[in-house]
Amino acid sequence: MRTHSRATSWALLSPWVVAFALFGLYPFAFSFWASVTDYSPLRAQAKFVGLSNYARALADPAFWTALGNTAFFVVGTIPFTTALALGLALAVQPVFRGRTIFRAGFFVPSVVSVVVLSLIFKGLYASDGAINGLLLAMGLRGPDWLLDPHAALPAIMAMDVWSASGYYMIIFLAGLEAIPRELHEAARLEGASGWDRFLRITLPLLRPTLLFVLVVNTVRSLQIFAEVFVMTRGGPLHSTTTVVYYLYEQAFYRFDLGYASAVAYLLFLLTLGIAWLQARVVGSEEPLR
Amino acid sequence: MSAPGASARRWLWLGPLLATMLFPFAWMAAISLAPVSNLSVGRAFTGGVSLQHYQALFHTAAVSRYLVNSSVVAVIVVAMNVATAAMVGYVLARRRIPGEKLWTLGIVATLMLPRQVLMIPLYLVLARLHLLDTYAALILPFAVDAFSIFLVRQYVTGIPLELEEAARVDGASDWTVFRRVVLPLLRPVLAVVAIQSFLTNWNSFLFPLIFVDSDRLRTLPVGLALLSQTEHSVDWGFLMAGSTVASIPVLAVFLVFQRQILSGLLAGAEK
Numbered sequence: 001m002r003t004h005s006r007a008t009s010w011a012l013l014s015p016w017v018v019a020f021a022l023f024g025l026y027p028f029a030f031s032f033w034a035s036v037t038d039y040s041p042l043r044a045q046a047k048f049v050g051l052s053n054y055a056r057a058l059a060d061p062a063f064w065t066a067l068g069n070t071a072f073f074v075v076g077t078i079p080f081t082t083a084l085a086l087g088l089a090l091a092v093q094p095v096f097r098g099r100t101i102f103r104a105g106f107f108v109p110s111v112v113s114v115v116v117l118s119l120i121f122k123g124l125y126a127s128d129g130a131i132n133g134l135l136l137a138m139g140l141r142g143p144d145w146l147l148d149p150h151a152a153l154p155a156i157m158a159m160d161v162w163s164a165s166g167y168y169m170i171i172f173l174a175g176l177e178a179i180p181r182e183l184h185e186a187a188r189l190e191g192a193s194g195w196d197r198f199l200r201i202t203l204p205l206l207r208p209t210l211l212f213v214l215v216v217n218t219v220r221s222l223q224i225f226a227e228v229f230v231m232t233r234g235g236p237l238h239s240t241t242t243v244v245y246y247l248y249e250q251a252f253y254r255f256d257l258g259y260a261s262a263v264a265y266l267l268f269l270l271t272l273g274i275a276w277l278q279a280r281v282v283g284s285e286e287p288l289r
Numbered sequence: 290m291s292a293p294g295a296s297a298r299r300w301l302w303l304g305p306l307l308a309t310m311l312f313p314f315a316w317m318a319a320i321s322l323a324p325v326s327n328l329s330v331g332r333a334f335t336g337g338v339s340l341q342h343y344q345a346l347f348h349t350a351a352v353s354r355y356l357v358n359s360s361v362v363a364v365i366v367v368a369m370n371v372a373t374a375a376m377v378g379y380v381l382a383r384r385r386i387p388g389e390k391l392w393t394l395g396i397v398a399t400l401m402l403p404r405q406v407l408m409i410p411l412y413l414v415l416a417r418l419h420l421l422d423t424y425a426a427l428i429l430p431f432a433v434d435a436f437s438i439f440l441v442r443q444y445v446t447g448i449p450l451e452l453e454e455a456a457r458v459d460g461a462s463d464w465t466v467f468r469r470v471v472l473p474l475l476r477p478v479l480a481v482v483a484i485q486s487f488l489t490n491w492n493s494f495l496f497p498l499i500f501v502d503s504d505r506l507r508t509l510p511v512g513l514a515l516l517s518q519t520e521h522s523v524d525w526g527f528l529m530a531g532s533t534v535a536s537i538p539v540l541a542v543f544l545v546f547q548r549q550i551l552s553g554l555l556a557g558a559e560k
Contacts, residue, residue: 008463012380013392015373019433020395027410034413091303097296104547105307108314111543111550113492115510116532119517120313123320123525130316162310170554223405226494230514244405244495251409252499260409268406 035261046258053262063263065238066246073157073242074221080161082213085168090202092169093176103173106166114163118230121159122146125231146232149239156227156240164220168213175209176202215275222271243267317536321529342526343534352531354505355512359535362427362497362508363490369432370486371479377433378441379471393442396435405495412499426500427508431490437482444478445471481549488539488550509535 010017033039035053037046057063092102109117124130125145132142145155179202187197203210225244228234234241234249241249247267251260324339346352381393411430412421420426448471456470497508507515513531521527543550 005463008467009380012376012467015433016377016392016396016438019373019430022414023411023430023433024395024407027407027414030413031407031410034410091299094299096299098300100547102303102307103551104543105311107551108311108540108543111488111492111539112314112536113494113510113539115492115494115514116317116535117313119513119528119532120317122517123529124313124316162313166310167554170551225405226510226514229494229498230517233518247405247409248495248499251412257409257413264406264409271406 031261031264034258035265037258039258039261040255049258053259054266056259057263057266062238062241063243063246066241066243069153069239069241070222070224070243072153073160073224074218076154077157077160077164077221078214078217081164081168081217082210084161084165085213086172086206088165088169089172089176090198093173103170106169108166109163110167114226115230117159117163118227121155122231125155147236149237152232152236153240156224156231159227160221160224164217168217171213171216172206172209175206179205211279214278218274218278219271222267222274314536317529317532320525321533323526325526342530345527346530346534349516349527351504351507351512351516352509352534355507355509356534358424358427358506359491359509362424363487365428366431366490367483367486369428370434370437371483373433374437374441374482375472375475375479376467378438379445379467379475381438382442382445396438396442408495408499411496415500421500422502422506424506427497427506430496430500431493434486437486440482440485441475441478444475448474477549480546481552484542484546484549487542491539 034046036048036050038049038053039046088106092099092106126132127144127147131145135142143151145151183201183205184197187201192200223244224242225248228240228242228245229248232240234245243263244267247260247263250256250263321342322338322340324337324341381389381396415421415426415430420429452470452474453466456466461469492510493508494510494514497511498514501507501511504512509531513528513535516531517528
């Protein structure tokens with residue numbers, strides 16, 4: 001059955017076609033071109049330079065520092081965020097009075113601007129801020145968190161775990177709700193403990209959700225920028241420079257757009273690669289133990 | 290309903306946990322209302338209430354401007370997003386277009402692609418179109434959103450065709466069918482689209498930061514971030530008042546539309 005004419009279809013589709021071409025495909029192709037030239041708006045003519053921008057990135061210690069910081073960020077936050085999110089989801093899943101308050105409350109950090117969250121934590125982390133005040137009350141002396149090259153990145157990571165877990169809690173809740181209750185009832189009748197049921201029923205059936213959370217959170221974590229911009233500007237001593245912050249500096253301070261495009265492409269390939277790898281590892285059919 | 294005892298036990302440990310997680314926001318509000326501008330937590334919570342930081346905030350001409358910019362941009366982006374998502378999502382769901390699969394694939398690919406990868410190319414494209422440092426740079430690239438389209442497409446797939454067919458038998462034109470029959474049915478999903486797109490746009494930081502250079506075009510998050518690094522770097526009362534102002538719209542929207550927000554999120558998780 002025909003629902004509408006071809007002309008109407010195209011008319012309705014046109015915003016997407018234009019936007020996708022102009023703000024999707026064209027920039028994507030253009031940035032590849034830029035990445036193999038020495039393009040810069042400060043220069044009249046761009047010269048083809050082959051893969052030398054890519055080679056330059058791979059030879060630049062600052063790029064590797066940024067990559068290392070980003071990797072540390074990903075590896076150091078995702079297990080905690082995932083565990084906290086899953087724990088919260090399990091805690092607020094059963095029916096109890098006021099659970100909506102908790103579901104919504106834990107989600108609140110996810111709706112507030114990252115700039116605001118970063119400003120708040122910049123204050124909390126200050127040398128005379130609330131966190132050091134709390135430590136002092138316990139007889140400990142905290143560092144000047146964001147000015148200490150060893151503490152700054154972990155401090156930003158801790159904030160990220162705090163701010164992101166409510167979001168993934170909601171995703172886990174959706175996964176938990178999809179697990180048939182009968183399975184748990186049956187296992188309980190067989191005498192399985194809560195821990196057994198979690199390992200044998202909840203976790204295996206939650207695998208697609210777990211995969212989704214891991215992939216989405218990794219992709220997001222590879223793009224960390226606003227926190228760094230607001231709290232540390234990549235410092236001290238580049239200890240918090242992430243790949244996207246590095247990209248930003250190369251592109252908008254040094255206006256080296258050809259080079260920055262190459263870095264962006266490397267980040268893109270890295271993102272795809274990691275997402276694929278996680279899909280293979282977590283998505284494999286082998287049962288979890 | 291479970292026994293009240295079980296509820297109470299859950300509250301006993303979840304309550305303090307939630308309070309801890311929300312403490313930073315209480316701190317923000319307390320500092321913004323404190324009569325002094327230092328970081329002392331004790332004094333912030335006990336030293337009385339004053340609106341002096343809010344007065345200072347709105348006497349800073351730039352901040353009112355940022356607030357207006359954020360509002361104008363958010364309203365326009367949300368409106369354009371809702372309109373385009375309804376149109377495109379509807380067509381894609383009804384599969385009457387050559388290469389429909391390809392278009393849907395393009396949308397899914399766009400969803401997967403981290404936007405930051407496009408920040409430089411997008412900047413270059415806007416430069417070529419002479420749109421850098423204009424309101425258009427804050428609006429046009431975000432007027433059509435893949436996720437919104439995807440939500441509408443999924444929703445339309447669940448609507449039976451009969452209604453549209455009946456209207457057509459009665460002699461209604463394509464446009465009338467879309468406007469009179471389809472659009473009213475899409476209201477719930479368009480509400481989700483509007484809310485999601487408001488939250489994303491209001492909080493957006495990276496793109497407004499790089500696409501706009503003039504102070505008079507800055508949005509609130511960008512303006513706050515830059516003020517925090519220049520003349521107001523240790524003026525915590527001022528910064529927290531600004532942060533509170535930037536948070537109130539999203540918190541209000543969240544409180545009112547909680548259900549739609551969480552359901553939109555779950556629809557996304559199922560893709």
